[in-house]
Amino acid sequence: MFRFIFIRFLQTIPVLFIIAVLTFAMSRAAPGGPFSQERRVSPVIIERMNEYYGLADPLPVQFGNYIKNLLRGDLGPSYRHEGRTVNEIVGGSFPVSLELGMWSLLIALGLGIPVGLLAAVYRNTLLDYVPMSGAMMGICLPTFVMGPLLALVFGLWIGWFNVSGWHTPADRVLPSLTLGLYFGAYVARLTRGGMLEVLSQDYIRTARAKGVPEFMIVYKHALKGGLLPVVAFLGPALAALISGSFVVETIFQIPGLGRHFVNAAFNRDYTMVMGTVLFYATLLIVMNMIVDILQVLLNPRLKYES
Amino acid sequence: MPLLEVNDLTTWFHMRDGIVRAVDGVSFTLDRGETLGIVGESGSGKSVSCYSLLDLIPKPPGRIERGTAVLGGEVDLLRAPREVLRRIRGKRIAMVFQDPMTSLNPYLRISTQMIEPLLIHEGLGNREALRRAIESLEEVGIHDAVRQIDLYPHQFSGGMRQRVMIAMALITHPEILIADEPTTALDVTVQAQILELIKARQRELGTAVIYVTHDLGVIAGVCDRVNVMYAGTIMESGTVDEIFYNSAHPYTQALQQSIPSLHDKGKSLYTIPGAPPDLTEERSGCPFAPRCAYEEAHCTGPNYRGLDAFRGRHKTACLRVLEGELNLKEENR
Amino acid sequence: MIRTTLSPSPDDLPVPKLEELERGSSLWKDAWRRLRQNRLALIALALFTVIAIVCVLGPFMTPYGYEEQRLAYGAQGPTWEHWMGTDALGRDQLTRIMHGGRISLSVGFMATAVSLVIGVLYGATSAYIGGRTDAVMMRFVDILYAMPFTIFVILLTVIFGRSLYLIFIAIGAVEWLTMARIVRGQVLTLKQQEFIEAAVSLGYSNGRIILRHLIPNVVGPIIVYATLTVPAVMLLEAVLSFLGLGVQPPMASWGVLINEGKDAMTVYPWLLFFPALFFSLTLFSLNFLGDGLRDALDPKSSKD
Numbered sequence: 001m002f003r004f005i006f007i008r009f010l011q012t013i014p015v016l017f018i019i020a021v022l023t024f025a026m027s028r029a030a031p032g033g034p035f036s037q038e039r040r041v042s043p044v045i046i047e048r049m050n051e052y053y054g055l056a057d058p059l060p061v062q063f064g065n066y067i068k069n070l071l072r073g074d075l076g077p078s079y080r081h082e083g084r085t086v087n088e089i090v091g092g093s094f095p096v097s098l099e100l101g102m103w104s105l106l107i108a109l110g111l112g113i114p115v116g117l118l119a120a121v122y123r124n125t126l127l128d129y130v131p132m133s134g135a136m137m138g139i140c141l142p143t144f145v146m147g148p149l150l151a152l153v154f155g156l157w158i159g160w161f162n163v164s165g166w167h168t169p170a171d172r173v174l175p176s177l178t179l180g181l182y183f184g185a186y187v188a189r190l191t192r193g194g195m196l197e198v199l200s201q202d203y204i205r206t207a208r209a210k211g212v213p214e215f216m217i218v219y220k221h222a223l224k225g226g227l228l229p230v231v232a233f234l235g236p237a238l239a240a241l242i243s244g245s246f247v248v249e250t251i252f253q254i255p256g257l258g259r260h261f262v263n264a265a266f267n268r269d270y271t272m273v274m275g276t277v278l279f280y281a282t283l284l285i286v287m288n289m290i291v292d293i294l295q296v297l298l299n300p301r302l303k304y305e306s
Numbered sequence: 307m308p309l310l311e312v313n314d315l316t317t318w319f320h321m322r323d324g325i326v327r328a329v330d331g332v333s334f335t336l337d338r339g340e341t342l343g344i345v346g347e348s349g350s351g352k353s354v355s356c357y358s359l360l361d362l363i364p365k366p367p368g369r370i371e372r373g374t375a376v377l378g379g380e381v382d383l384l385r386a387p388r389e390v391l392r393r394i395r396g397k398r399i400a401m402v403f404q405d406p407m408t409s410l411n412p413y414l415r416i417s418t419q420m421i422e423p424l425l426i427h428e429g430l431g432n433r434e435a436l437r438r439a440i441e442s443l444e445e446v447g448i449h450d451a452v453r454q455i456d457l458y459p460h461q462f463s464g465g466m467r468q469r470v471m472i473a474m475a476l477i478t479h480p481e482i483l484i485a486d487e488p489t490t491a492l493d494v495t496v497q498a499q500i501l502e503l504i505k506a507r508q509r510e511l512g513t514a515v516i517y518v519t520h521d522l523g524v525i526a527g528v529c530d531r532v533n534v535m536y537a538g539t540i541m542e543s544g545t546v547d548e549i550f551y552n553s554a555h556p557y558t559q560a561l562q563q564s565i566p567s568l569h570d571k572g573k574s575l576y577t578i579p580g581a582p583p584d585l586t587e588e589r590s591g592c593p594f595a596p597r598c599a600y601e602e603a604h605c606t607g608p609n610y611r612g613l614d615a616f617r618g619r620h621k622t623a624c625l626r627v628l629e630g631e632l633n634l635k636e637e638n639r
Numbered sequence: 640m641i642r643t644t645l646s647p648s649p650d651d652l653p654v655p656k657l658e659e660l661e662r663g664s665s666l667w668k669d670a671w672r673r674l675r676q677n678r679l680a681l682i683a684l685a686l687f688t689v690i691a692i693v694c695v696l697g698p699f700m701t702p703y704g705y706e707e708q709r710l711a712y713g714a715q716g717p718t719w720e721h722w723m724g725t726d727a728l729g730r731d732q733l734t735r736i737m738h739g740g741r742i743s744l745s746v747g748f749m750a751t752a753v754s755l756v757i758g759v760l761y762g763a764t765s766a767y768i769g770g771r772t773d774a775v776m777m778r779f780v781d782i783l784y785a786m787p788f789t790i791f792v793i794l795l796t797v798i799f800g801r802s803l804y805l806i807f808i809a810i811g812a813v814e815w816l817t818m819a820r821i822v823r824g825q826v827l828t829l830k831q832q833e834f835i836e837a838a839v840s841l842g843y844s845n846g847r848i849i850l851r852h853l854i855p856n857v858v859g860p861i862i863v864y865a866t867l868t869v870p871a872v873m874l875l876e877a878v879l880s881f882l883g884l885g886v887q888p889p890m891a892s893w894g895v896l897i898n899e900g901k902d903a904m905t906v907y908p909w910l911l912f913f914p915a916l917f918f919s920l921t922l923f924s925l926n927f928l929g930d931g932l933r934d935a936l937d938p939k940s941s942k943d
Contacts, residue, residue: 140923144881144898152904221414265884
């Protein structure tokens with residue numbers, strides 16, 4: 001088991017390196033340098049700035065410096081926010097995004113799993129059809145539709161919440177719901193599918209034949225296997241949560257990393273974009289690793305193979 | 307009084323394309339300690355009739371249309387409240403299934419699954435239940451049970467898993483054990499061991515066993531009495547000797563003739579002409595008539611009366627045999 | 640022990656001819672029959688067809704251009720002249736939605752086509768060659784799976800500008816992974832089947848076997864997955880446009896319209912409502928159609 005975790009950990013290193021190389025290559029392959037957009041700036045100043053940021057060095061040297069800084073965890077200065085480093089910006093805004101992500105995940109799992117379970121156990125009844133139609137609708141209402149709608153209804157018309165900002169605890173509600181409901185819909189569908197699959201297995205019939213009460217069949221015999229698809233979904237879900245956070249933070253004007261990233265992309269703030277991409281990539285790869293390990297822990301068949 | 311008395315059991319599956327009459331009026335009895343074989347082709351309703359007894363058929367589309375199944379002269383399994391039936395399952399009637407690879411829960415340890423019947427039905431504590439579980443694993447010939455019991459099913463071979471299934475089924479000393487094709491998924495060498503094991507345990511505990519199988523060899527080897535099923539109904543019922551040496555139904559005979567090793571080498575193998583009937587079509591008269599070598603017009607007429615006494619407890623559904631028109635012994639001479 | 644098997648022997652079953660398997664005609668007939676029985680999928684198909692026709696043909700019917708500003712008619716709710724109202728610049732909302740639909744749908748289909756080509760070629764090649772090459776190629780896919788795609792697409796648009804073609808390629812370039820996996824799995828199972836062996840023994844070239852024999856037999860799952868990729872791709876494009884990183888004004892995809900509608904929703908809620916409705920209905924119909932196709936083409940995979 002520890003061997004498996006160790007190997008899995010070692011595998012992430014080359015992946016991160018490849019991502020770093022790709023990001024670097026892409027940014028240098030871009031037509032024009034990062035400062036070529038500002039037309040009113042004189043060529044002399046651009047040259048100065050290029051020199052200051054080390055862009056005048058030969059590419060291998062630049063790459064070497066870049067990797068060296070990365071290894072120290074230094075993502076460099078922001079080209080647009082004068083006097084601020086990418087590290088500072090990420091450090092300041094990521095906790096906000098993290099909190100949003102946690103609330104959303106909590107809503108998604110807390111709502112999706114029970115609903116999916118209920119639908120599977122009471123298959124082909126109203127308890128299945130109604131929530132599952134809701135889940136299908138949830139999937140067809142992406143965050144950038146759901147967000148404005150929620151803001152319109154609960155923010156403007158009913159007036160329970162603020163339409164933007166991230167100050168009071170109540171400000172957490174609409175953004176977290178926007179993101180959480182969407183993934184909750186997915187989780188509900190996956191849970192139902194996983195549970196139906198497991199409930200039709202021979203070993204569930206064995207449990208019935210032993211006289212195991214129905215609720216114990218669901219919780220003791222079926223749940224573990226039935227939730228495996230949900231656990232497997234957590235990896236891609238985290239990636240989707242990140243892109244969802246771009247949208248939600250833009251809609252509700254939340255000062256999270258997602259909004260900074262979108263602004264940086266809009267303003268072509270190269271170091272900021274690259275730094276954020278690397279940060280997100282690392283985060284995702286680590287999270288995926290944890291999900292992989294979790295899957296193995298949940299499934300005894302995999303546990304002993306590894 | 308018989309231990310189990312099944313009367314006119316009828317289970318249909320209501321599919322989109324029509325009603326599949328999987329079990330259509332099956333009646334039989336089972337005595338204490340007796341071994342009954344139910345033999346038939348796949349789709350003959352032999353498994354469904356057993357699953358119906360314990361309410362294990364998928365509902366919907368399955369539905370038990372009518373019939374009774376009285377256990378010990380006191381409770382009708384087909385009409386018992388859910389909770390009553392649940393207390394019977396795994397306690398008074400236990401089951402062993404065909405495929406030991408899929409019948410044990412891969413996510414739970416053997417120990418967890420073994421002790422479950424004891425916790426549910428006998429209210430034992432964990433420790434006592436575990437002791438009993440280890441004991442019964444040893445009784446089915448699993449060495450080092452103390453250690454083995456903590457493993458997961460996938461760490462066992464197929465034969466070993468079937469031993470676990472048997473130990474688990476018998477752990478509450480049930481009155482009836484239903485074994486649904488218990489050896490079909492196993493290697494030939496292991497098959498005999500498993501049958502011997504069930505036989506031995508049955509003798510010790512006085513359990514009645516119902517074997518559901520398509521393997522006439524199993525029937526010949528271990529059963530006292532046999533029901534031959536075809537198209538959801540019983541064609542013939544009798545002792546093993548009656549069925550094998552004094553068969554009173556053309557279908558039973560055809561079945562025996564299609565066993566390859568009974569023929570001389572080099573001869574072409576015998577196959578029953580035609581195909582099993584479409585169970586979605588309503589049947590009138592003998593379901594085997596279209597494939598039967600001795601079929602006459604009145605076999606499918608209104609006089610057909612299904613399974614009836616032939617000689618004592620030996621029963622047949624063949625109208626011509628019952629009417630004395632057909633003597634299968636003579637015919638084969 | 641005496642044994643007898645009572646089920647029919649494989650020799651009794653009709654064996655399909657090589658040509659039949661190449662055409663697979665009965666598969667399609669069966670699939671169509673099953674699809675027709677699925678009312679939800681049929682409704683989805685009809686809904687999608689209507690939306691597509693409206694978006695493709697609609698712009699020829701309306702008296703308004705999508706850029707045509709008539710400030711005097713600015714920001715009206717739905718009227719007889721403007722069924723879905725106008726925006727602040729007096730542009731007809733329905734016309735804008737139809738033009739936006741053309742862009743969103745074409746991104747959906749073009750990017751799916753790109754991902755299809757890459758995924759099918761990659762997956763089929765990997766499975767067909769097999770062995771070490773297969774292992775390496777699939778490990779590469781595994782690695783890519785862990786990549787944050789939206790972020791990469793955004794990075795690409797930052798670096799190479801925001802052209803429509805770039806969006807096709809960028810999205811297509813990240814959406815092919817699952818397709819490659821599906822195709823590989825399908826080819827691996829087919830590879831062991833006899834009609835491929837027959838083709839090999841007839842001395843056909845590898846290229847011909849892949850093109851003429853393997854690909855026709857994996858089209859079922861590919862169609863299903865492609866149907867489900869279209870809404871996923873449209874979603875990604877809409878996210879980009881919504882964030883201001885997609886198509887450039889005055890062109891407007893549904894994502895752009897929803898973004899504009901969100902900014903104006905306090906005063907002109909219809910500007911948010913109608914594009915959102917069109918977009919959601921399209922996602923809805925494509926998802927249900929995909930589910931229905933899956934049940935029709937691969938009845939085994941159906942969960943209930």
